[in-house]
Amino acid sequence: MNLLSNPWLLALLAPALLGVGALLYRAWDARKTKARRRIPKQWPLDTRAIANTEELQVWHWLGRAFYDHHVMIKLPVTRFTLPRNREEGMEWYRLLGGVYSTFTICKTDGRVVGCVDVPGRTGIPRSTRQIKHSLLTQCGLPYWVVRSSNLPTVSEIRAEFLGETPTAQTLREREQEERAIIAAQANLRSAITRQRNNRHSDFSPLSTWPGSTTGDSRVSDLGSQWQDNSFIIPLDSRKGDLL
Known part of the structure; x- marks a missing residue:
C-alpha cells in the first residue's frame, strides 16, 4: 500500500517517526558528550613556564621587596573576595572568574595586602584596568601596574601596600641589602663562568704545587700557574666577565 496515497495514515505515522528521530538524536548526542568527557589516553598538552621573562624579573624583585610576605602569581580575584549576598555568588563568580592580577601580595595568614600587574607587549586594556582598580x-x-624597566623603590611600594613609614636608617639598610643580593647573584654567575673556563686546572699534576720538586729542580711558579685558582686567591677578589 502506498503511504502517499493515504494521507490519513501518513499523518498518523509522521509524529511517531519524528519522535523516534528525536530519541535517536538524543542518544547520539549523549554518546558524543560522554566521549568528550572521557579521560584521554594521551593528553594533547605540553608544559610551559608559568611566567614570561618580564614577569620573572618583577617576580624576583617583589620577592626581595616583600621578603616577609608571600608573592602569589596569577591568582583570580574570586580567591580572595566574597560576595555580600550569597545568592548572587554564582553570578559574580561567572563575571569575575577570569579576572586576576599577575602578582598578589599576601601575609603569612593568607590575607591579601595588594596586587601588582605586569603589562604585556600590547599593554592592559583600559576597561580591564578600570575594573581591577x-x-x-x-x-x-x-x-599597581609596573614594568621591570621602571620599578618603584622598595620603600614606595611597601609604604603603599603595608602603610610603613620607614626611617632613613631603615631605607639605607634595605638599599644595602638590595645591593648585596644583586652583587651576590653577579658573583655567583661569575664564579660559574670561571669554573667552566678553568675546569682543566682541577686535573693539574701535584708536581706543579709550590715547593714540590721534579728531579733536582724546584717549581715555584705561583704567579703564572695558579693565578686563576680559587684556592689560592679568593673568588670575590677578582673581576669576571659579568662584573
Whole structure:
C-alpha cells in the first residue's frame, strides 16, 4: 500500500517517526558528550613556564621587596573576595572568574595586602584596568601596574601596600641589602663562568704545587700557574666577565 496515497495514515505515522528521530538524536548526542568527557589516553598538552621573562624579573624583585610576605602569581580575584549576598555568588563568580592580577601580595595568614600587574607587549586594556582598580580599591587593596624597566623603590611600594613609614636608617639598610643580593647573584654567575673556563686546572699534576720538586729542580711558579685558582686567591677578589 502506498503511504502517499493515504494521507490519513501518513499523518498518523509522521509524529511517531519524528519522535523516534528525536530519541535517536538524543542518544547520539549523549554518546558524543560522554566521549568528550572521557579521560584521554594521551593528553594533547605540553608544559610551559608559568611566567614570561618580564614577569620573572618583577617576580624576583617583589620577592626581595616583600621578603616577609608571600608573592602569589596569577591568582583570580574570586580567591580572595566574597560576595555580600550569597545568592548572587554564582553570578559574580561567572563575571569575575577570569579576572586576576599577575602578582598578589599576601601575609603569612593568607590575607591579601595588594596586587601588582605586569603589562604585556600590547599593554592592559583600559576597561580591564578600570575594573581591577575599582574592585580592589573598594576592597581596600592597592593595585599597581609596573614594568621591570621602571620599578618603584622598595620603600614606595611597601609604604603603599603595608602603610610603613620607614626611617632613613631603615631605607639605607634595605638599599644595602638590595645591593648585596644583586652583587651576590653577579658573583655567583661569575664564579660559574670561571669554573667552566678553568675546569682543566682541577686535573693539574701535584708536581706543579709550590715547593714540590721534579728531579733536582724546584717549581715555584705561583704567579703564572695558579693565578686563576680559587684556592689560592679568593673568588670575590677578582673581576669576571659579568662584573
